Amino acid sequence: MTQDKSKPTQPEDLLRHAEALLRQSPTDLARLSVEDVQSLIDELRADRLKLEQRIEAQADELSSTNRKLNEAIDQIHRVKQALSIREKKLDAIVDSAVDGIITIDENGQINTFNAASEKIFGYSEEEMLGRNVSLLMPPPHRDRHNGCINRYLKTGKSTIIGVGREVEGRRKDGSVVPLQLSVTEFTIGRDRCFAGIVRDLTEQKRNEREKRARLDELSHVSRLCLVGEMASGLAHELNQPLTAIASYLQACQRLIDAGSLEKLKPALNSAERQALLAGEIIRRMRAFVSKRRTTMAPTNINALIQEAVGLCEANCRQNSVRLELKLAEPLPDVCVDSVQIEQVLLNLIRNSIEAMAEMPTDANRRLLIETGSCEGSRVQIQVTLKDSGPGLAGDQIDHIFKPFHTTKPKGMGMGLSISRSIIETHNGRLWVDPDAPDGAAFHFTLPIADGSDNGE
Amino acid sequence: MARTTVNEQKPTVFIVDDECAVRDALGLLIESAGLPAEGFKSACAFLEAYDPDRPGCLLLDVRMKGMSGLDLQETLRKKNVAIPIIFITGHGDVAISVRAFRGGAVDFIEKPFDDHTILNRIEEALARDAQSREKHAAIDQILRRYERLTPREREVMKLVIGSRSNKQIAKILGISHRTVDAHRARVMEKMGADSLADLIAMALESEIV
Known part of the structure; x- marks a missing residue:
């Protein structure tokens, strides 16, 4: 039998083989030996066993896949839930x-x-x-x-x-x-x-504005006090041109009476110059004490120093203080409120004068005001005031910038505190040099005015 | 008695003020009143240039850079320079005025001043200076004359001033009455005294005795 030689291995083939056998004629069937039938039955049995095993394995595989699928579904559910929580959280965060x-x-x-x-x-x-x-x-x-x-x-x-x-x-x-x-x-x-x-920023801007307004108010009051303290010096300052004017005019009357008219013109010219000078002193003083809004404008710091020196020259003279200026030229402008910076200068100058006024009369009383530019994260102007006074003791340095700190019987103790606030609102820094060799040295910086600041 | 002033120069008003305009204006005013004026910008400049023999008065600013007006007054006093000082100041500073007056200032006026006031004060100061110079000149003259007396004549003069009679003097000095008479006449002549009272005045003025 040809089929015997090529025994089918697959159950389907085996089945087909068995069917083929059954379709044979009974004679042929009768010719089959018991062994053949037995062998076929055995094979079929074995195949069935194999089939059963395969089915079982497939069922196992299916149930495992099913389990995995269930797990995946669970996972998706969890992720979905987490995502929804996350979304709710994010919404809550964004909304709150x-x-x-x-x-x-x-x-x-x-x-x-x-x-x-x-x-x-x-x-x-x-x-x-x-x-x-x-x-x-x-x-x-x-x-x-x-x-x-x-x-x-x-x-x-x-x-x-x-x-x-x-x-x-x-x-x-x-x-x-x-x-x-x-x-x-x-x-x-x-x-x-x-x-x-x-x-x-509405609130923040309002706070800044209020702070600024308070500083304006305070610095105005402090300027009034400062001018009050300087009044005798200023009166002296005004008295000089007035004296000169009075004397020139009295002389003029005598010159007219005496008929020496050729001397009249120069005398009148001199009187006029003195009157203008007196006017300038008053203008300077009025500009300094006037109540006004802060106005920031590009300003030359050297010119500002000259103006401040003009206001306190008489005070220097009264106290025999020699004022020296070492101003770097040219210097870039600083963007400042000129009156307030002048106030800082005057506070520092007066501070030095008062410190030196208590020294013996033959002592060297010198105040040096120096300007220069210094490189930092950006270019700044630095102003230094160095005096030859007794200097500051170590423990004083910690206190001098606090409000109402004063060593003077007349002072309010606000000068340095206000000065520092003013410089800081100008984005500068005001400090005292703790290691100045003799006397005291105050420094302040101001950023220079540049076009990029005004850009959008 | 024939007294002559040593210095016949016209008095000058010296102005020391560090304020140029004030100095200039005051100078012009004083010159317009017919008085010579000289300005100095500092106490030191004045000290350097000033000749104490020159008559005049000093218009001195109290507060100046460097040496102050009071410092200058002190320096002049130490040098025995007696020029009258009119202090000018912008401040009615009581403490300073007291110091200035103690130091012998003639006057103290506040800026700005009325021309009549300042010219009157200057006139007064100049009169005082002239008087004091005259007095000093007279004393100098008395002292110079006294220098010319012999020791004996000086002895006689002291006794005469002490109101001793010629007789008493003769007895004290152990010389004759006539000799005393002769000495006494020479003392009166050399000293230029017209009378005993005159001689006594001279002695008191010059503090000889």
Whole structure:
């Protein structure tokens, strides 16, 4: 039998083989030996066993796959839940954030507008979603904004991304609100998006303004006191030209009486010059004490020093103090309120004069005022006042800048404290040199005025 | 009695003030009143240039850079220079005025001043200077004359001033009455005294006795 030689190994083949056998004629069947049938039965049995085993294995595999699938489904459920919690958390954070959070796409359309943004701008989230963010900007910036985004997308250059800065926003009612804005960029898929975090600076600005106003008020009072303390010196200063004028005019009358008219003109010229000088002293004093708003303007510090020296020259003379100026020329301008800086100078000058006034009369009383520029993170002007007085004891240095600290019976003790506040509001620094070899040395710095500060 | 002033120069008003305009204006005013004036910008400049024999008065600013007016007054006093000082000041400073007056200042006037006031004060000061110079000149003359007396004549003069009679003097000195008479006449002549009272006045003025 040919089939015997090629025994089918697969159960299907075996089955087909058995069917083929059964389809044979009974004669043929009868010719089959018992062994053949037995062998076939054995084979079939074995096949069945194999089949059963395979089915079992497949069932196992199926149930394992099923288990894995169930696990995966559980995992997905968990992730979904976590994601939803996360989303809720994020929503809660975005919505409860104190700062306004606004996200936009690359066309400037708003995707996110949180509760704080609603509060800052007065628009609701529904009103703003899908609208262009330029709606939140006052006119000059509004029209430029899309251009800015496009430029950034093309060139990668931005004036704002990664650097927070102060900008102005526009509320729904049209009013302008000062804001601190920082912008970050992110991508979702292939879309570039921008997130802006805005903080309302209205309160902070008001606080700054109030602080500034208080300092203005205080420095004005302090200037009045200062001029009060300098009154005798100023009176002397005024008395000089007045004396000269009176004497010139009296002489003129006598010259007229005596008919010596040729001497009259120079005498009258001199009297006129003295009258103008007296006027200048009064102008200087009035400018110094006038109640006024702080006005910052580019100023030459050397000119300011000359002005201050003009106000206290008489005081120096009264106390036999020799005033020396070592002013570096030319110096770049500083952007300051000139009256307040003059006040700082006068406070420091008077401080030195008073320190030296207690020295013996034959002592060397010298006050040197020096200017120069110093390199730091940016160029600054440094002013130094060095006197030959008794200097400051180590423990005094810690106290002199505190308000109401004074060693003088007449002083209010506000001069140095106010001076430091003034210099600090000008972004400068005022300090005393603890290691000055003899006398005291005060220094202050002021940043120079440059065009970049005024830029947008 | 024939007394002559040593110095016949016209008195000068010396102005010491570190304020140029004040110095200039005061100078002009004083010159317009017919008096010579000289200005100095500091106490030191004045000390350097000033000749104590020159008559005049000093208009001195109290507060000046460097040596102050009071310092200059002190220096002059130590040098026995008796020029009358009119202090000028911008401050009615009591403490300074007291110091100035103690130091022998003639006057103290505040800036700005009325021309009549200052010219009157200057006139007074100049009169005082002239008087004091005259007095000093007279004393110098008395002392010079006294120098010319012999020791015996000086003895006689002292006794005469002590109101001793010629007789008493003769007895004290152990010389004759006539000799005393002769000495006494020579003393009167050499000293230029017209009378005993005159001689006594001279002695008191020059503090000979």
